[in-house]
Amino acid sequence: MSRFNKFLALPLLVAATNLPAAAEGSGVAPMAEPLFRVGGLPVTNSMIMSWVVAIGLILVIRLVAGKPKLIPSRGQAVVERLIESLMEIIEPIVGPKAIKASRPLLLALFTFILLQNWSGLIPGVGTIMMRSRATGEWMEIARPGNADMNGTFALAFVSLFVGTWIILRYAGVKAILFDIFGNKADKRDVPAALYYPMFLIFFLVGLLDVISIMFRPISLSFRLYGNIFGGENLIHSMYGIFKWGLPVPFYFMELLVGFVQAFVFTLLVSVYIGLICNHEGGGHDGEAAHH
Amino acid sequence: MIHTIAEITGNLKALQGGLGCLGAAFGVGFVGTRAAEAVGRNPGAFGKILVIGILGMAFAEAIAFYALFLGNY
Numbered sequence: 001m002s003r004f005n006k007f008l009a010l011p012l013l014v015a016a017t018n019l020p021a022a023a024e025g026s027g028v029a030p031m032a033e034p035l036f037r038v039g040g041l042p043v044t045n046s047m048i049m050s051w052v053v054a055i056g057l058i059l060v061i062r063l064v065a066g067k068p069k070l071i072p073s074r075g076q077a078v079v080e081r082l083i084e085s086l087m088e089i090i091e092p093i094v095g096p097k098a099i100k101a102s103r104p105l106l107l108a109l110f111t112f113i114l115l116q117n118w119s120g121l122i123p124g125v126g127t128i129m130m131r132s133r134a135t136g137e138w139m140e141i142a143r144p145g146n147a148d149m150n151g152t153f154a155l156a157f158v159s160l161f162v163g164t165w166i167i168l169r170y171a172g173v174k175a176i177l178f179d180i181f182g183n184k185a186d187k188r189d190v191p192a193a194l195y196y197p198m199f200l201i202f203f204l205v206g207l208l209d210v211i212s213i214m215f216r217p218i219s220l221s222f223r224l225y226g227n228i229f230g231g232e233n234l235i236h237s238m239y240g241i242f243k244w245g246l247p248v249p250f251y252f253m254e255l256l257v258g259f260v261q262a263f264v265f266t267l268l269v270s271v272y273i274g275l276i277c278n279h280e281g282g283g284h285d286g287e288a289a290h291h
Numbered sequence: 292m293i294h295t296i297a298e299i300t301g302n303l304k305a306l307q308g309g310l311g312c313l314g315a316a317f318g319v320g321f322v323g324t325r326a327a328e329a330v331g332r333n334p335g336a337f338g339k340i341l342v343i344g345i346l347g348m349a350f351a352e353a354i355a356f357y358a359l360f361l362g363n364y
Contacts, residue, residue: 030360089342219353226356264349267342 028126028233032148033139049125050145053115086110086266093270095278098170102273105162110266113146113155113224117258120144120232121251146228149221156217156224159269167276179276180213181206216272220265227261304362311358318351 034042064075072080086107087099094102119125120143129138145151167176185198231254238247326344330337 222356222360223349223353226353226360230356260345260349264345267346268349271346 028143028147028229028236029139030149030229032143032150035141044148044150045140045143046145046148046151049119049142050116050151052142053119053145054112057111057115083107090266090270093267093278094274098166098273098277101166101170102163102270105159105166106266106270109155109159109269110262113265114259114262116145116151117228117262118255120147120228121254121258126232126236144228144232146224147232148229149225152221152225152228153217155265156221159220159265160217163269163273166273171276176276180209220268224261224265227257231257307362308355308359312355314358315352315355318354319348322347322351 032044032046034044035048036043061079065079066073066075068076087103090106091099094106125142125144126140128141130141131138146155181203183195183199183202185195185202187195190198231250235247235250235254238250322344326340326347329340333340
């Protein structure tokens with residue numbers, strides 16, 4: 001009987017700590033709630049937050065950098081420094097051929113995702129609530145743009161689309177087909193009896209590779225959504241458990257997680273471009289990143 | 292036996308999420324171990340190892356989100 005009690009104690013403790021959070025109703029709905037409808041299409045609180053972040057980003061960069069001059073003003077120097085430090089890390093991965101075309105995409109992805117992730121930490125986002133007209137329950141007026149699967153899927157879809165365009169333009173269809181299906185064995189090293197069956201093997205591997213490539217947008221979007229939505233949910237649940245001070249360490253963890261996830265998203269998109277476009281030897285570290 | 296555990300905790304979905312997160316935790320830990328070891332062997336390569344370490348951890352952590360959100364609701 002005592003052995004059974006010991007086995008029971010830990011799960012009961014875990015279940016008990018969930019009860020206060022569930023009872024308070026704290027915790028974020030997995031999908032963003034619509035605030036109003038425009039011509040039949042819903043406008044959710046996540047969408048409004050992404051618009052605010054996008055407009056804010058454009059305005060701030062324009063105001064700080066102004067008209068770019070040859071001798072930079074202080075604001076322009078700051079913005080240029082930020083751009084350079086990001087490009088230092090990404091340029092060896094993407095390679096010299098595609099860097100000119102992919103620079104706007106990667107910069108925009110990094111800053112946009114970074115600000116969107118951090119927008120959940122602004123006081124007021126996620127806390128000012130109103131009664132939803134549809135269900136009658138409380139919902140937030142503003143919510144981080146990436147805490148909704150639609151936002152992250154849009155980002156992944158855009159990067160897939162633009163990445164494919166860049167690869168097709170700078171490497172060509174032949175290079176893509178060779179990279180996926182081509183026989184990579186060296187004719188001089190491998191005896192002929194082994195070289196020709198390798199065509200079949202590499203073709204089958206290529207089919208698996210196509211599936212893995214098609215999975216990439218899903219993986220990108222789920223990673224970003226899970227991290228940001230999980231962080232939002234965590235802070236709300238911690239608030240539900242103990243209001244005074246418990247969410248504070250998780251707030252700082254959200255700062256770190258937001259930065260890391262923006263960085264990882266940008267890095268992964270650049271790796272997907274660089275795998276095909278970069279053949280100077282630096283791109284082969286990215287082969288281990290094939291998921 | 293799985294059903295017994297699920298009945299005690301009351302939630303099969305929580306078990307699915309928990310097992311996924313367990314795997315992810317192990318994965319991230321392995322990446323961190325090897326990264327720390329690599330920096331110990333070659334402290335000058337800290338920047339490159341940091342980038343690869345973060346990339347590896349992001350991949351390992353994503354599996355937890357598949358288990359949490361892609362399973363049957």
